[in-house]
Amino acid sequence: MTLEANTAVLTPVAEGLSYAFRAMGSPCEVRVETEDAALATQIGEIVEAEALRIERKFSRYRPDSALSRINSSSGTPLYVDAETTALLNYAAQCFDLSRGLFDVTSGVLRRVWHFDGSDQVPSREQVADLLPLIGWDKICWRAPEIVLPKGMEIDLGGVGKEYAVDSALIRAMAVSNVPILINFGGDLRVSGPRAGGQRWRIALESVDRSGYAEGSLHVSSGALTTSGDARRFLFKDGVRYSHILNPRTGWPIEHPPRSITVAAPTCMEAGVMSTLAMLHGKKAERFLKSEGLQAWCIRSRAARRPLSTRA
Amino acid sequence: MQLKKRHMGPISRALSLLTANLLMANAAEAQVGAAINASGSARNYADGAVNGTDSSNDTSGQLNTVVVDSAVLFYQEKGGRVQAVEPTGSVVYTNSYGDAYSVKVTSDSLTGATPNGATPSSHPQTFTTPARGAGSTVTVTSASGGSTLVNLPGGLQVRQYTIAPNTLPVDNGFRDNRYALDLGYTRQLDSVSKWSIGGAYSQERDYTSFSVNTGYSRDVNHKNTTLSLSANFEYDRSRPFFGSPTPFAVMDGTQKGPNQTKTVISVVAGVTQVMNRRWLAQLNISAGQNSGYQNDPYRIISVVDPTFGAPLQYLYESRPRSRFRESIYWGNKVALGPTVADVSARAYHDSWGITSFTGEISERVPLVAGFYIEPSARYYHQSAANFFQYYLVSGTPLPSFASSDSRLSKFSATTFGVKAGLKILTDGELYVLGETYKQTGAAGPPNAIGDLANQNLFSGVKATSIVAGIRYTFR
Numbered sequence: 114m115t116l117e118a119n120t121a122v123l124t125p126v127a128e129g130l131s132y133a134f135r136a137m138g139s140p141c142e143v144r145v146e147t148e149d150a151a152l153a154t155q156i157g158e159i160v161e162a163e164a165l166r167i168e169r170k171f172s173r174y175r176p177d178s179a180l181s182r183i184n185s186s187s188g189t190p191l192y193v194d195a196e197t198t199a200l201l202n203y204a205a206q207c208f209d210l211s212r213g214l215f216d217v218t219s220g221v222l223r224r225v226w227h228f229d230g231s232d233q234v235p236s237r238e239q240v241a242d243l244l245p246l247i248g249w250d251k252i253c254w255r256a257p258e259i260v261l262p263k264g265m266e267i268d269l270g271g272v273g274k275e276y277a278v279d280s281a282l283i284r285a286m287a288v289s290n291v292p293i294l295i296n297f298g299g300d301l302r303v304s305g306p307r308a309g310g311q312r313w314r315i316a317l318e319s320v321d322r323s324g325y326a327e328g329s330l331h332v333s334s335g336a337l338t339t340s341g342d343a344r345r346f347l348f349k350d351g352v353r354y355s356h357i358l359n360p361r362t363g364w365p366i367e368h369p370p371r372s373i374t375v376a377a378p379t380c381m382e383a384g385v386m387s388t389l390a391m392l393h394g395k396k397a398e399r400f401l402k403s404e405g406l407q408a409w410c411i412r413s414r415a416a417r418r419p420l421s422t423r424a
Numbered sequence: 425m426q427l428k429k430r431h432m433g434p435i436s437r438a439l440s441l442l443t444a445n446l447l448m449a450n451a452a453e454a455q456v457g458a459a460i461n462a463s464g465s466a467r468n469y470a471d472g473a474v475n476g477t478d479s480s481n482d483t484s485g486q487l488n489t490v491v492v493d494s495a496v497l498f499y500q501e502k503g504g505r506v507q508a509v510e511p512t513g514s515v516v517y518t519n520s521y522g523d524a525y526s527v528k529v530t531s532d533s534l535t536g537a538t539p540n541g542a543t544p545s546s547h548p549q550t551f552t553t554p555a556r557g558a559g560s561t562v563t564v565t566s567a568s569g570g571s572t573l574v575n576l577p578g579g580l581q582v583r584q585y586t587i588a589p590n591t592l593p594v595d596n597g598f599r600d601n602r603y604a605l606d607l608g609y610t611r612q613l614d615s616v617s618k619w620s621i622g623g624a625y626s627q628e629r630d631y632t633s634f635s636v637n638t639g640y641s642r643d644v645n646h647k648n649t650t651l652s653l654s655a656n657f658e659y660d661r662s663r664p665f666f667g668s669p670t671p672f673a674v675m676d677g678t679q680k681g682p683n684q685t686k687t688v689i690s691v692v693a694g695v696t697q698v699m700n701r702r703w704l705a706q707l708n709i710s711a712g713q714n715s716g717y718q719n720d721p722y723r724i725i726s727v728v729d730p731t732f733g734a735p736l737q738y739l740y741e742s743r744p745r746s747r748f749r750e751s752i753y754w755g756n757k758v759a760l761g762p763t764v765a766d767v768s769a770r771a772y773h774d775s776w777g778i779t780s781f782t783g784e785i786s787e788r789v790p791l792v793a794g795f796y797i798e799p800s801a802r803y804y805h806q807s808a809a810n811f812f813q814y815y816l817v818s819g820t821p822l823p824s825f826a827s828s829d830s831r832l833s834k835f836s837a838t839t840f841g842v843k844a845g846l847k848i849l850t851d852g853e854l855y856v857l858g859e860t861y862k863q864t865g866a867a868g869p870p871n872a873i874g875d876l877a878n879q880n881l882f883s884g885v886k887a888t889s890i891v892a893g894i895r896y897t898f899r
Contacts, residue, residue, distance in 0.1 A: 198487075203446050205615075210435050210646055256487070257520050279447055377436070381443045386436060404433030 121161060123154060128294070128307060132157025136164040137172070137274050139298025143285070146292040146307050156285045160295055163281040171200070171273045173220070173266070180269060187263040198257045200269060200276065207272075207385055208249040214392045215385060219360035220268030221246045226365075228356040232349035240363040247360050275338060275384035278302050302336035302380045317374060317409065330409070336380040340387040341372030341411075357391045368395040370410040377406065432700070438646030441698055488899065491516045495855075495893025502886040505594065506536040514606075522612030530626075532602035537594035539883040541723040541828045543815045545735055546589050546875050552677040553595070553722075554666035555583040571596065582677030592883055595722065602628045616643040620654075630721075632661045635688075650696040658688040664721045671742030672822060675724050684717030690749075702759040707752070714747040725828045726815045733874030736818050741827040743811070748775040764788045766800075777810035778832070786841075794847030802839040808832060814868055814881045830883045835865030837884075851897040861887045 121134040129146040130153035143160045145153040171180045179197055193201065207215040221243050225235035246264045253260035261267065269276075274297050282295050282302050293304040294313050303313050312331035317339075330337065340357070347354035355365045369391045377383035386406055393400040401408040432440070497510040514528035540551065555573050571585035587593040604626035611619050620639045626632070639654030662668060663683040670681055690712035697705050724738040755768040770782040786800030809832040811825035841859035848854055863884030868876060 195488075199446050203442055206442050206647075207439070210438055255521065276446075279443075283447065378440065379443050379447065381446070382436065382439050385439055389435070404436040405431045406433075406436055 121157060123150060123157065128292075128313070129153070132160070134161045134164075136161065137168045137277065137297060139274070141297045142295075143281075144294040144296075144313075152289060152291065156289060156291075156293060159284050159288065160281040163284050164277050164297060167273060167277040167280065170196070171269045173268050173270075180267060183259060183261055184266050186259075186261050188260060190258055190260045193257050193259060195257070200272065201254060201259065201267075202256060203381075204267075204269070204272065205249060205254060211389055211392070213248070213250070213361060214359070215271065215389055216247065216249050216360035217267050217269060217271060218247050218249055218252065218265055219358060220270070221264075221266050222358050222360075222363055226347075226356075226358060228347055228354075231347060234347055234349045234354060244363055247363070271388055272381060272384060274298060275300050275336075275380040278336070278380040300336070300338045300380050300384060303332055303334060306333035330374070330376075332376065335376055335378045336383045337374055337376050338380060338383040338387050339372055339374040340391045341370075355391075357388075359392065366392055366394040369393075370397050370412045372411040373397060373401070374409040375401070375406055376408065434646055434648070437648055437698065437700070441647065487518055487522060488520045489518050490898040491518075491895065492898070493893060493895040495891050497889060497891045499887060499889040501536065504537055505885060506534055506538060506887075508532055508534045522618075524608070524610040526606070526608040526610075526622075528604075528606040530602075530604040530606075532600075532604075534600045534602070537596045538722070539830070540593050540595045541720075541725050541741060542587075542593040542738055543726045543728065543733075543735060543828070543876055543881055544587075544590055544592050544879040545733075546878070547734065548586055548589055549593060549735060550584055550586045551593065551595070551675065551724075551738065552582050552584050553675065554677050555581045580678065584677075590879065592880070600628050600630075602626060616647070617641065630662065630664045632663070634659045648698040650694075652692075652694045652696070654692050656688070656690045658690075660686045660688070660716075662686070662717055662721060668717065668719075668721050669740040671719060672739045672826075675738040675740060684719075684721075686714060686716035686718060688712060688714045704757045706755040708755075710749075710751050710753070712749045714749070716745055718743045718745065718747060719827075720829065723827065723829060725813065725826055727818050728815045728873060728876065730817050730819050731874055733815075733872065733876035735815075739816065741829070742825045743827055744776065744825050746775065750774070760787075762790050772806075776832070777808070778806050780804065780806035796845050798843040798845070800839075800841045800843070802837075802841075804837040804839075806835060808834040814872070815876065817873065828881075830863070830865060833865055833882070835863050835882070835884055837861065837863045849896075851899065853895045855891075855893050855895070857889075857891040859889050861885070861889070 121132055124131050124133070126144060128144050129148065130144070130150060132143045132145065132153055134141050134157070141161070141164055143153075143157045145156050147153055169175060170178055172178050173180050173184060175181060176185075179193065183191055183193065183197075204215075204217045208217075222240070225239045225243065227233055246262075246266075251262060251265065252267075278295050278297050278300050279302060282293065282304060285293050285295070286304050292307045295302055301315065307313060310333070312333040315330045315332060315337060317328045317330060355369050357366045357369050358364065359366050373387045373390045375383045375387040375390065377386060386401070386404065387408075390397045390401050390408065390410075398410050401410070492513075492515050494511070494513040497508070497512070499506070499508040499510070501507070510530060510532045512528065512530040514526065516524055516526040518524040542549065542551070552574075571583045573581060574584050575581050585596065604624065606622065606624045608620060608622035613619055618641050620637075620641075622637050624633070624635045624637075635656060635658035637654060637656040639652060641650055641652035643650050661683060662685070667681040668684040669675070690710060692708055692710040694706060694708040697707075699705050719741055721740075723741045725741050726735045727737045727739060728735055749772065751770060751772040753768065753770045755766070758765045758767065765785065765787040768782075768784045770780075772778070772780045772782075782802065782804045784800065784802040786798055788796055788798040790796045809827070811823065811827060812829075812832045813823075813826045814828055814833075816822070816826055839859055839861045841857060843855060843857040845853050845855040863886070865882040865884050868879065868881040872879075872881070
């Protein structure tokens with residue numbers, strides 16, 4: 114389905130009604146288990162408004178966003194509002210927890226890495242030149258004041274969409290008790306089980322043939338997010354370069370799974386953990402196991418078989 | 425491949441708490457009623473709940489806020505005993521770095537009757553105590569709270585009151601006002617550690633207390649664990665208008681002793697641990713030393729006839745000058761569905777021979793949006809101090825120490841309460857807390873002498889209290 118920007122579509126689905134719109138560069142959907150179109154529209158509009166609000170505020174592509182104001186501050190101290198403070202604190206704590214692997218300042222690497230399926234791998238010098246601009250610990254952050262050194266950049270892409278799902282769900286649940294599923298470009302969360310205790314059925318997308326379902330998951334609570342390189346990679350001299358970049362080296366992680374789906378109580382947790390698991394490369398499965406998370410890793414064609422698992 | 429769910433690892437555990445905090449900050453989350461009131465790290469949970477002075481002085485709150493709380497406590501003991509009205513007001517300012525400044529002002533006014541420590545008797549008993557106007561050259565004779573001022577030869581003035589037969593002797597002249605001021609400062613040293621310092625001053629007509637305290641807390645283990653250490657030093661001065669009576673002096677209205685002082689040193693070490701998303705546990709160990717004058721300067725003990733149990737004379741009580749206290753406290757906060765339960769237990773022992781146990785449970789139940797009730801129940805039991813005596817027997821050797829204060833006897837106490845809170849505007853809360861408290865203990869020793877076997881020597885209290893308050897957060 115192709116959607117025009119700012120056009121929401123309400124369609125009947127198996128579970129009830131689906132409200133679809135576009136935000137944050139992704140197709141977004143709210144499934145509401147009701148036959149009441151007015152209610153589904155009301156909930157859909159609340160969710161859409163929250164998604165657009167967060168996009169406007171935290172998108173690095175919008176020059177007027179709060180984030181762009183920080184990114185263009187070039188060393189000038191700035192005061193940020195409470196919500197930005199909370200998100201930056203969250204990012205800072207994730208940086209500490211992951212010993213620097215989860216780093217919202219690593220986005221500058223995109224200046225030399227273009228994951229378009231081509232063979233344009235940057236030179237060692239190009240990557241090395243960017244390393245001084247990466248590292249949350251180089252930022253002077255004394256909430257709510259931030260001093261972002263010139264040349265550095267913050268990208269909340271790793272948590273923004275997940276935050277939007279969680280925040281939108283909270284707002285939707287405040288107006289109605291009907292079962293809801295919110296899905297922003299594959300990051301999804303449900304309000305709880307469907308009517309009668311039934312679970313939601315989630316299709317797991319294949320890593321190579323878009324549209325082919327790898328299997329399906331059944332969830333009754335919590336969130337699911339998927340990290341993977343289905344469409345974003347480079348291929349040169351027989352080496353596949355994953356788009357998961359190690360912020361410490363500036364180079365792609367070696368031997369990451371093709372895709373990781375993580376289940377957690379909230380989308381933010383699932384998102385951070387699936388990203389962190391990817392950053393563990395070969396040891397992704399071991400990391401997920403040690404963290405006791407319910408997760409599905411797909412590594413190669415051999416592993417492609419239907420999965421049907423309770424989440 | 426599919427990975428099975430197991431126990432959460434350190435990162436996912438820390439992350440789940442961080443995420444809960446972040447989404448909690450999201451205003452609407454409050455309406456949905458998230459499970460646990462995780463406000464920052466573990467340290468914001470549970471006070472020391474140990475002996476008043478042992479509780480930590482941590483005043484931290486949400487960043488960039490001023491929290492104003494004012495309340496009135498009404499307290500009433502059954503049988504016309506103590507009544508108190510206590511208005512309090514506090515202000516806590518937390519800046520954007522997490523540093524907090526707090527001020528609390530309390531004023532008490534107490535009236536009513538307190539047991540004087542003597543045993544009841546089948547005959548009327550008259551007690552003679554020093555009079556406040558002692559030394560005055562003007563001759564006054566008047567009734568005051570059931571007492572009479574009497575001028576003795578030589579210009580000496582005393583106060584006398586008489587207690588009816590088979591009635592617990594109480595002194596009706598009890599009346600006092602207390603003013604207290606508490607100041608606190610907590611500094612956020614870095615993202616994981618805090619240091620606090622505070623001081624308190626309180627003043628009654630016959631008693632002054634100063635204290636200073638300091639504490640340090642540190643989050644470790646990805647903020648899943650908070651370690652804390654605090655110390656308190658208190659200096660008290662007792663100055664009854666007639667001076668402090670010499671221990672075991674006969675009460676006759678003429679005592680003149682110097683003012684007396686006491687020092688208290690306490691140390692508390694604690695660990696607060698996030699057990700999982702829905703359970704916080706806290707363990708505190710505390711020790712303290714009281715040194716100096718610990719008698720109640722108004723309290724006496726009857727010396728009775730060895731055969732009939734009739735009172736022969738009244739001596740001022742005598743307590744040891746040293747008291748070493750130690751206790752262990754275990755608290756839990758558990759989110760069960762939409763409710764939050766507090767379950768705690770405390771064991772205490774001191775060098776006076778008192779061993780006590782306290783168990784407490786309360787559960788906060790949200791009823792409708794912005795309204796909750798919180799019923800609570802507490803059970804307390806203690807053994808007697810080794811110098812506790814209901815009375816002294818004439819003709820037997822005087823012990824080193826003796827007190828008939830029923831707070832030093834073996835007794836049990838139960839408290840039942842319910843709190844109701846209502847959110848007003850966005851950042852305010854109105855709350856009311858009602859409690860009933862009842863002490864139960866033995867009516868006397870098993871081998872009570874003569875007439876005393878028929879008397880109830882236990883002077884424990886039954887009380888009810890109501891607190892009504894309003895709390896508002898300015899952002």
